[in-house]
Amino acid sequence: MVNETQHTCSASSSSRSDGSSSGSESSKENSRCSTPVLDADRHERLREKMRRRQDAGDKWFSLEFFPPRTANAAVNLISRFDRMGAGGPLFIDVTWHPAGDPGSDKETSSMIIANTAVNYCGLETILHMTCCNQTKDEITGHLQKAKRLGLKNIMALRGDPAGEEWEEEIDGFNYAVDLVKHIRNEFDDYFDICVAGYPKGHPEAESYEADLRHLKEKVFAGADFIITQLFFRPETFFKFMKDCQAIGITCPIIPGIFPIQGYHSLRQLVKLSKLEVPQEIKDVIEPIKDNDAAIRNYGVELAVSMCRELLDSGMVHGLHFYTLNREVATTEVLKRLGIWKEDPRRPLPWAVSAHPKRRVEDVRPIFWASRPKSYIYRTQEWDDFPNGRWGNSSSPAFGELKDYYLFYLKSKSPREELLKMWGEELTGEESVFEVFTCYITGEPNRNGYKVTCMPWNDDPLATETNLLKDQLEKVNRRGILTINSQPNINGKSSTDPIVGWGPSGGYVFQKAYLEFFTSSEIVTALLKVLKKYELRVNYHIVNVKGQNITNAPDLQPNAVTWGIFPGREIIQPTVVDPVSFLYWKDEAFALWIEQWAKLYEEESPSRMIIQYIHDNYYLVNLVDNDFPLENCLWQVVDDTFELLN
């Protein structure tokens, strides 16, 4: 049995070697990776982040979710991860349901949902895992898979007994402590381990005191921190915390908060957890049990006041929320507590994946800017990011485009909604121009529906793109069908709310970028115009067959976003890379068919219009290299239309 001294010692020594970059781990890092390490954060494990936040006096929160039942619910849950992730949780956790095939590759399994949260949403994630009624091999298999997927944190639980009464299995996993020991035995210090604490004692424990002793065993076996079962009164937690300290439990203890969101969900939870709801709460709730809004308001009030008391005590640094996969109540509590970050600092202009291997990634091609999950999916097999950065794509191969139907690449919107937005029936290329224009302007289309997504953009226009709205509207009306753009930026503060990213005190820069589909007639004129801009504008023009026209020197990447920070090397997170553009081209053209044309019957005129565009249009990208001057790309487009008239 690993005793606490040993464990604490190994944890703190690993923290020391991470903290000082002259240590051997970092110097190895440095010789392998020439890129600047943006944030200590990107190399820290969860327990270190927790410690650092506590030392800095930063209050934090975390969010618990359960796996969804259907693929559609999974798509929605992932959008919720993105939205709630924007508030800056320290981590999220995903529960484990033995009945739901939790370790499988199903898109709704606990394992795959946690994988998506880490790799695609960039969230630090704890995967729950229960051990009873499972063999050692099954459990090891799950842990190995979790490790392979880049998961670094496990919540070790016993799980519910198979029958009514609990019976010990000889040589089996009977208690959470067995799972903690197993993880430490088999995976050494790889995982951060969380265990559950019961402020009122576990319902099956002989006594409150006996339960505390079990908790101490779990911690001494190697757990890094404790999350508690929900409770209704702050005093319950304070007493529990003091009792834990009294018997020598020194690791962080995070209170589990359950904002009451409805009468029935409360009843069900209470039944499952065998907790008793205090009379004063029952007294309020019973009279309003049919008024959902009233109960939710009461639940928010109650949670806010309890959380305030917890935080004000100085004993609590983080709050763990049982969200029940709902968004409104928890978000409101967090906002009222002032710990929801309305504008979290972005370490890079795109969301950094939380996969330990990908944390050092610091440059990506601009093409996937609106489809970051697709980019991560297509590069998931890359063994490493050459030189710690994405670099030139000539050696690593992009994943195939065969998996359109993977839930996290599908549109969030159902077919009927897409038809309303993109047109039940198209009458010509101009109807397509209209769809693009409505998406840009935010105005309803001719049938009164707003176009809130496009095959290339699953979300409404980014704030930054809004800066270019008027010009984008003008060109889309005329058949320059824009799918990506950024304005030029000449040294704005890194804390700028719209274009800022990276550590404070820095300056961010961009070259103007414009990417669009357009007809071959327009391309012919454009190419004539581009001759005048030869030294200033770099272009790549390609059709679905791969005919490619470019003036990029030696197929080198062109940095289009970069930042200069105090005491650091230059960071250039976004590039226009000629080689990856040809992989993106396949995806960008395929989206016409997969997401749009297929909404219509085969052989229907609407489908044939999209097919025509797919077959005949060109995908164009333009970079204005003269970032300190006024963006010339609009002039390029104007000149092109002038030439055509």
Added chain:
Amino acid sequence: MVNETQHTCSASSSSRSDGSSSGSESSKENSRCSTPVLDADRHERLREKMRRRQDAGDKWFSLEFFPPRTANAAVNLISRFDRMGAGGPLFIDVTWHPAGDPGSDKETSSMIIANTAVNYCGLETILHMTCCNQTKDEITGHLQKAKRLGLKNIMALRGDPAGEEWEEEIDGFNYAVDLVKHIRNEFDDYFDICVAGYPKGHPEAESYEADLRHLKEKVFAGADFIITQLFFRPETFFKFMKDCQAIGITCPIIPGIFPIQGYHSLRQLVKLSKLEVPQEIKDVIEPIKDNDAAIRNYGVELAVSMCRELLDSGMVHGLHFYTLNREVATTEVLKRLGIWKEDPRRPLPWAVSAHPKRRVEDVRPIFWASRPKSYIYRTQEWDDFPNGRWGNSSSPAFGELKDYYLFYLKSKSPREELLKMWGEELTGEESVFEVFTCYITGEPNRNGYKVTCMPWNDDPLATETNLLKDQLEKVNRRGILTINSQPNINGKSSTDPIVGWGPSGGYVFQKAYLEFFTSSEIVTALLKVLKKYELRVNYHIVNVKGQNITNAPDLQPNAVTWGIFPGREIIQPTVVDPVSFLYWKDEAFALWIEQWAKLYEEESPSRMIIQYIHDNYYLVNLVDNDFPLENCLWQVVDDTFELLN
């Protein structure tokens, strides 16, 4: 025997794979090296550069030197390489003198002079090599050594016979063609090979026609281009060139130009080369043979007019100058022809080494800015530049500081001159402040001598540093003894004559930098002042014992020079690196003793003053991270002095 078709073919296919960066060689390059390739030039071999310049219609020149006899002459010759290298020769070549132990490690050997030109002066260099009277093993040994040192080009010559009359050796190297074949056999296509052509026929050849046939043999055996013996009339060259073409010699033929620089040198050369001086030249020279200036003027006139005729013919793309190690005449001819580049474009802010391994190097610590040869020397054992760039120095080890006396690290100035500049006798620290101040202002010191170099700067103040002259003068007078500095630059054109570098159309940036020695009293005040600038100014402060004070985050390098270019990644050639600063510290402190203190007698007061500074002063560097604002470092220094008063 390698026939011409094969050879041409291998040359052109290698050119193709270099030209297109999607080729396998480059993609390997790309996955290994994440840095942008600044110029195709940096990866080209000499024959490719020659071809590209010819295709582009760019006229070029090259310069021939012979190895010096003494170490002092070697120091001077290397300064000459630097000065004449600034005019932009396509290459220089170093002759081979069998009597002077040309392949040895002596500082005056042909091998070491060529090594210095390539590695320390960044000049593309051809090493001559003769083969007669040498064994195969000796020659292979020389070639292996040349390859090891980074030399890529050999001029294959027979050499002069040992006795009066030429006798063939059985199985030996009797002709230059034997050496060409040997190089191709043993080293495949590694070297570019140059051979000599004799526009009047080799003096020992049976006939002009027989000599042309020998030349053709050398080319068909694998030579890449021809440099001709000197000649006096353009017609001589035109006829020779046509005759070569007529028998199928298609490689470049570069005319050798000999500007007449004096009566005696002309007579000696004519005797050695067995050439006849045309009567019309003799007629002019004989009457003025005792007037060196008149002869040189005539020689320049003659060379300019002949070179013009050669270039105007359209048959000649490059001119090769026999400099006789002299500077004035050749430089004047080149300037009058308009092919001397007064402001050669710098690919990086520092001179790129011409060693094939080092060509990809694109970041260096700023500390060695004025001692680039020392930096190259101390990093010569680095096997490669991690990720194609210098990166963090934590793994590679800097060379020891034991070789102060190596000729290329010594001061160019003799002891007497240094004493005049730095003081025959010092009376206190203030006399040292005065020396620094005089170096900055360019004014004579109290004994009337200008201070044109310092232990840390072998040359007068750089143009860029001149921008800071007034402020530097002020602080040096008060004991902030500056040894390195650069102004902040916020996006000047990459073609700016003072601070520009890299391809045209780009923008260059700098953070303000200041490095100086100063007393511990000033350091104490400075540290207090720096607290106010904590987020803006990064500092490293160290004394000779290595006591080190810094606010650099995680010992990361701070980029202080960078450039943004059309269609390329960001380039950041200069960094302040905390790790290498500690290696530089040893060198910077040692220079006080090695170059300055040792000018004086042991135990003399002057020596003790320098020793005191060495033992007690701190070396400080400061970076102002806010490059778009006015440089705050002068304010920091002012505040420091204010605090002291």
